Amino acid sequence: MSVSTLTTEASFGGATHLVCRACGAHAKLGADYSCWECFGPLEVAYDFGTVTRESIQAGPFSLWRYAALLPVPSNIAEQRNLAPGMTRLHRADNLAKALGITGTLWVKDDSGNPTHSFKDRVVAVAQSAGIQLGFGTLACASTGNLAHAVAAAAARAGQKSVVLVPSNLEQHKIQATAAYNGHVIGIEGNYDDVNRLCGELIGEEVSADWGFVNVNLRPYYAEGSKTVGYEIAEQLGWRLPDQVVIPVASGALLTKVDKGWREFVELGLVEDRPWRVFGAQATGCNPVAEAWREGHDVVRPVKPDTIAKSLAIGNPADGPYALDAVRRTNGAIGDVSDAEVVEGIRLLAECEGIFGETSGGVTVATTRKLLALGLLDPTAETVIVNTGEGLKTLDAVSTGNGFSATISPSVDAVANVIEGSK
Numbered sequence: 001m002s003v004s005t006l007t008t009e010a011s012f013g014g015a016t017h018l019v020c021r022a023c024g025a026h027a028k029l030g031a032d033y034s035c036w037e038c039f040g041p042l043e044v045a046y047d048f049g050t051v052t053r054e055s056i057q058a059g060p061f062s063l064w065r066y067a068a069l070l071p072v073p074s075n076i077a078e079q080r081n082l083a084p085g086m087t088r089l090h091r092a093d094n095l096a097k098a099l100g101i102t103g104t105l106w107v108k109d110d111s112g113n114p115t116h117s118f119k120d121r122v123v124a125v126a127q128s129a130g131i132q133l134g135f136g137t138l139a140c141a142s143t144g145n146l147a148h149a150v151a152a153a154a155a156r157a158g159q160k161s162v163v164l165v166p167s168n169l170e171q172h173k174i175q176a177t178a179a180y181n182g183h184v185i186g187i188e189g190n191y192d193d194v195n196r197l198c199g200e201l202i203g204e205e206v207s208a209d210w211g212f213v214n215v216n217l218r219p220y221y222a223e224g225s226k227t228v229g230y231e232i233a234e235q236l237g238w239r240l241p242d243q244v245v246i247p248v249a250s251g252a253l254l255t256k257v258d259k260g261w262r263e264f265v266e267l268g269l270v271e272d273r274p275w276r277v278f279g280a281q282a283t284g285c286n287p288v289a290e291a292w293r294e295g296h297d298v299v300r301p302v303k304p305d306t307i308a309k310s311l312a313i314g315n316p317a318d319g320p321y322a323l324d325a326v327r328r329t330n331g332a333i334g335d336v337s338d339a340e341v342v343e344g345i346r347l348l349a350e351c352e353g354i355f356g357e358t359s360g361g362v363t364v365a366t367t368r369k370l371l372a373l374g375l376l377d378p379t380a381e382t383v384i385v386n387t388g389e390g391l392k393t394l395d396a397v398s399t400g401n402g403f404s405a406t407i408s409p410s411v412d413a414v415a416n417v418i419e420g421s422k
Contacts, residue, residue, distance in 0.1 A: 012132060014049060015071035018042040018219055021321065029071070031133050031216040041317065042219045044071045051267050053238060061086050063121055063227040069263060070227075071220050072128045080157050081127065084120035085227055087112040089235040089383075094351040099368050099378075106241070106383045108232055109354055115152045115176075116389035117145035117310075117357075118228060118253065123153045126213035126221035135211030137162060141195040142214075143249070143310050144173035145357075145388055150213060151180035162210060164194050170309060172392055190304055192315050214250075222252045222318075229260030232383055233270050240264075242380035243276040245367045247359040247387055248288050248333065249311040251318030254279050257385075258325040277325050278376065279333035280366030282306040282358075286335035288319045292326060293333075299323070307338045307396050308358040310388060332375040340365040345390060345397055355390030363387075 018027040022040025033042055051068050059065030063085025064077040077083065087110050096105035110118035123146065127138055138154040139162040140146050147163035154161035161182030165174070166189060178184045187194045198215050201207040213221045233240055240261055246254040258277050264270045281289045284306025291299045299319030304312035316322070326333055336344070341358055344365030349355045356364070363384050370376040390397070404421070407413035 011073035012044075012071040012129070013073055013076075014046045014068055015044045016047050017045050019045045031135075031211065033216055033218045044219050044223055046071075048263075048267060051269070053234075053269055056234070056269075063124065063224070063231075066227055066230050069230070069260075070125055070223055072125060073132070076128055079128070079131075081124055082114040082120055082153055082156050084113040084124055086231060089232060090352060090354065092352050092384075095348060095364070098347060098351050099364075099371060101371070101378045101382060103242070103377070103379045104381045106232075106236075106381075107348070107352060107354060108228060108383055108385045109356075110228065110385065110387050111354070111356065111360075111389035115145070115148045116392065117149065118225070118385075118387045119145045119149035120153070121227050122146075122221045122224035122252075123149040123213055125224035126211070126217040127153050127157065127159075129217050129220035130211030130213070131157070133211065133217075135209060135217075136160065137207075137210045139163065139198070139207070139210040139212045140214050141165075141191065141198040141212070143191050143312055144169050144177075144392065145310055146214065147177045147184065148173060148392075151177045151182045151184070154182060155180040162207075164198060166190055166194055166309075170393055170395060172394060176392070191313050192301070195313075218317075222256055225253045225256035226260035226263070228253065228385065229257035230264065232257075233261060233264055238270050240270055240273060240275050241383045242274075243278060243331070243376060243382050245278040245280055245363055245370070245376070245382070245384045247311055247363045247385065248279040248281050248316070248319075248322055249313045249359075250316045251279075251288060251322035253385070253387070255318050255321045255325050258329065275329060276377075276380075277329045277331040278366075278370060279322055279326055279331070280363045281333065281335040282308040282311055282341060282362050283335045283337050284308070285312045285314055287314060288316055288322050289333040289335040291319065292323055297323065306341075307393075308341055308362050310357060310359045310393075311362060332370060332373075334366040334370045334373070334375070336362060336365040336369055340369070342396055344368070348386065349390070354386060356386040357388035357390050357393040358396050359388055360386040360390070361396070 020035035167186030344361035
């Protein structure tokens with residue numbers, strides 16, 4: 001199979017074509033990501049057929065239980081991949097009390113995925129599409145978590161990997177990605193510079209065999225985020241929560257959770273009811289929050305300057321669509337300072353035993369701010385999404401050597417430390 005050429009042997013399950021999100025023009029399934037008519041972004045369209053709760057529950061305990069709703073072949077669960085998904089939905093009563101929420105609060109904790117972030121989901125779907133289209137190398141532009149997920153997924157499938165990241169990325173993420181023995185290339189610049197370079201590489205001889213999961217495979221990649229929404233609904237007993245708070249980088253996770261719930265409603269898998277979608281950003285990279293606050297439809301690019309590097313996308317591809325989803329559902333988008341991000345990380349850890357990375361701190365802190373502003377309903381059932389593991393961003397919360405004290409080995413010395421802390 002030649003690269004980016006769809007043949008009769010390729011299978012994308014119920015996916016039928018690509019459609020432009022801006023003008024509605026159709027395109028064939030292939031390695032395309034922008035509309036030939038208006039240059040708008042493409043997404044996958046489907047003919048789902050019959051999908052039932054029973055057929056989903058009969059599937060594997062991974063995101064592949066939703067294969068009939070994704071652009072993947074029917075035998076995807078049997079193929080060599082990391083099979084992410086079905087992460088825990090954690091009831092967070094302690095955090096709810098600390099935030100002043102009287103309704104039920106849940107944390108969808110995606111740090112339980114194979115490389116400890118939700119990016120394993122999107123990579124799994126993009127990788128399947130890349131294999132169908134004949135790409136031998138898995139590649140990406142990344143702020144860290146995606147690089148880790150791509151390198152691991154490629155290793156599992158016996159593929160080569162090439163990841164391009166900002167050279168000032170957290171060392172923990174760089175070292176974790178390098179462990180899989182693919183190419184890890186640091187680029188002098190921010191994520192937007194890296195992403196621009198990846199776009200330029202498409203079609204070049206050196207990268208002719210590369211499937212960039214978040215560039216030329218982006219329509220498929222983005223569909224993986226729907227599974228976060230699918231799982232929340234299934235784990236709540238086939239129903240939707242009142243409101244959800246989601247961190248915003250490109251904006252794709254927020255828009256696709258909303259899309260997943262709309263699909264569940266259309267298929268009759270859950271009862272149709274109102275839900276509200278809220279977004280969370282760091283103030284040092286808050287173009288979508290700023291656009292929402294100012295009432296703009298256009299998201300103006302910014303230069304990122306925040307410790308929340310996994311959210312540091314100054315020119316978010318799905319920013320306008322995130323605004324649409326938030327406004328349609330009567331939600332809001334907030335942002336918080338780096339100091340508040342650290343407070344959010346610590347609050348989630350000390351209340352619920354979940355050590356989230358900086359994006360998790362952004363989400364918790366923004367939830368608290370939206371409550372204080374009266375934008376979130378404290379009596380409603382709420383889900384917040386933690387997208388990654390705190391061990392990936394240790395520098396954000398590192399203070400001293402981590403010890404409460406260093407003492408001699410005696411009972412009295414221990415007692416003095418404990419008494420002194422009261």
